[in-house]
Amino acid sequence: MKVALIGLSGYAGKVLYQLLGGHSRVNQVNIYDHNVDEVTTVADTYKGMIGNRDRVYPYDYSEIMNKNDAAFFATPAGVTSKLAQPFIHEGFPVIDLSGDYRLTDPQTYEDWYHKPAAVSGLDEAEYGIADFNHLASTTNYVANPGCYATATLTGLKPVFNSDMFSLDSVIVDAKSGTSGACKRLTESSHFTNVNENLSVYKPNQHQHIPEIMQQLVEWNHEAKPIQFTTSLLPISRGIMATMYVKVKPDVGISEIDELFEAELADAPFTRFTGTELPDIKEVVGTNFCDVGIAYNETNQTLMIVSVIDNLIKGASGQAVQNFNQMFGFAEDEGLKLAQVTV
Ligand SMILES: NC(=O)C1=CN([C@@H]2O[C@H](COP(=O)(O)OP(=O)(O)OC[C@H]3O[C@@H](n4cnc5c(N)ncnc54)[C@H](OP(=O)(O)O)[C@@H]3O)[C@@H](O)[C@H]2O)C=CC1
Numbered sequence: 654m655k656v657a658l659i660g661l662s663g664y665a666g667k668v669l670y671q672l673l674g675g676h677s678r679v680n681q682v683n684i685y686d687h688n689v690d691e692v693t694t695v696a697d698t699y700k701g702m703i704g705n706r707d708r709v710y711p712y713d714y715s716e717i718m719n720k721n722d723a724a725f726f727a728t729p730a731g732v733t734s735k736l737a738q739p740f741i742h743e744g745f746p747v748i749d750l751s752g753d754y755r756l757t758d759p760q761t762y763e764d765w766y767h768k769p770a771a772v773s774g775l776d777e778a779e780y781g782i783a784d785f786n787h788l789a790s791t792t793n794y795v796a797n798p799g800c801y802a803t804a805t806l807t808g809l810k811p812v813f814n815s816d817m818f819s820l821d822s823v824i825v826d827a828k829s830g831t832s833g834a835c836k837r838l839t840e841s842s843h844f845t846n847v848n849e850n851l852s853v854y855k856p857n858q859h860q861h862i863p864e865i866m867q868q869l870v871e872w873n874h875e876a877k878p879i880q881f882t883t884s885l886l887p888i889s890r891g892i893m894a895t896m897y898v899k900v901k902p903d904v905g906i907s908e909i910d911e912l913f914e915a916e917l918a919d920a921p922f923t924r925f926t927g928t929e930l931p932d933i934k935e936v937v938g939t940n941f942c943d944v945g946i947a948y949n950e951t952n953q954t955l956m957i958v959s960v961i962d963n964l965i966k967g968a969s970g971q972a973v974q975n976f977n978q979m980f981g982f983a984e985d986e987g988l989k990l991a992q993v994t995v
């Protein structure tokens with residue numbers, strides 16, 4: 654297959670390019686860049702890609718559709734929905750890493766993203782939380798989930814598919830490395846601010862809150878608004894979401910353990926670690942989401958810890974997983990990434 658990649662100069666685009674290069678069903682990755690006006694090479698266009706002769710083409714949607722079988726958009730929210738219009742119109746296969754088509758209600762998008770919602774295509778797009786819903790196989794337009802949303806939803810899936818918990822006081826405390834903030838430099842992501850520091854940002858305003866709620870309500874109509882906080886960690890890659898849930902009386906740790914085992918067993922890239930709590934380093938460089946639990950009997954509170962690599966499971970790896978589902982390839986094609994903890 655030939656695939657188009659838009660956004661190679663960005664963080665997610667770079668990791669996606671690396672993964673697609675190792676995908677046995679992809680024999681050509683064509684790069685399209687809105688900053689080039691004639692055909693060039695990866696080495697001549699992007700820093701650190703020494704010797705890479707793959708072609709980079711000026712951005713042109715009809716060329717993309719003529720020369721490729723699918724397109725990956727690793728481009729910002731607000732931009733992607735505009736670029737995607739001709740592809741949606743033609744029913745051309747797209748995997749979209751941005752937030753533009755994740756929310757089904759355009760007003761909710763505008764309230765949380767503070768940008769105009771997509772003018773069309775919302776009905777065609779499917780939210781691809783790949784380990785659980787396999788909707789990519791049913792559509793030509795996949796909205797790849799957000800990084801925090803992926804870690805949070807994976808940890809909360811068992812909770813919202815059972816009646817063992819109170820659903821009105823779920824608290825999520827999530828922390829991300831700086832690559833989640835994209836490549837542009839801001840004062841808050843400046844090295845001097847991030848290094849040896851930990852800071853909360855977007856309290857109660859994070860754009861992943863509606864995306865998480867949309868999926869939780871689909872899993873359980875009785876879901877109530879969660880408390881969700883995000884912080885910036887002084888590391889480049891990785892997310893840890895720590896979640897707190899009240900357990901109903903007479904529910905014990907063995908039942909909770911069995912529930913998590915059963916609910917996460919069929920999720921191909923989710924590993925339930927039981928009471929051995931996972932850390933970020935064990936998933937960085939892989940498409941895994943590791944989930945562990947600790948139960949405090951004195952106050953009937955369950956803590957769930959979920960970790961991912963934000964650039965792989967939280968973006969490019971999940972995009973490849975959705976691509977595999979869309980085209981009927983093995984779920985782990987291009988994603989057999991050796992885990993190396995040093
Ligand atoms: N970083 C992460 O952990 C995650 C990111 N995402 C989403 O994935 C997408 C990419 O993220 P990330 O790589 O971090 O972002 P970056 O800002 O690092 O990269 C964005 C890319 O989009 C390109 N781009 C910007 N505007 C346009 C345009 N008008 N036309 C064509 N290309 C354009 C940029 O090109 P240039 O700047 O060179 O002009 C760059 O290549 C975003 O939607 C992000 O929200 C999702 C989950 C996790």
Ligand SMILES: CC(=O)N[C@@H](CCC(=O)OP(=O)(O)O)C(=O)O
Pocket residue numbers: 730750751752798799800801829830831832833834835860861883885
């Ligand atoms: C550390 C950091 O700043 N992370 C970003 C995550 C951005 C992202 O993943 O964008 P999507 O909304 O497209 O998923 C944030 O919190 O906004």
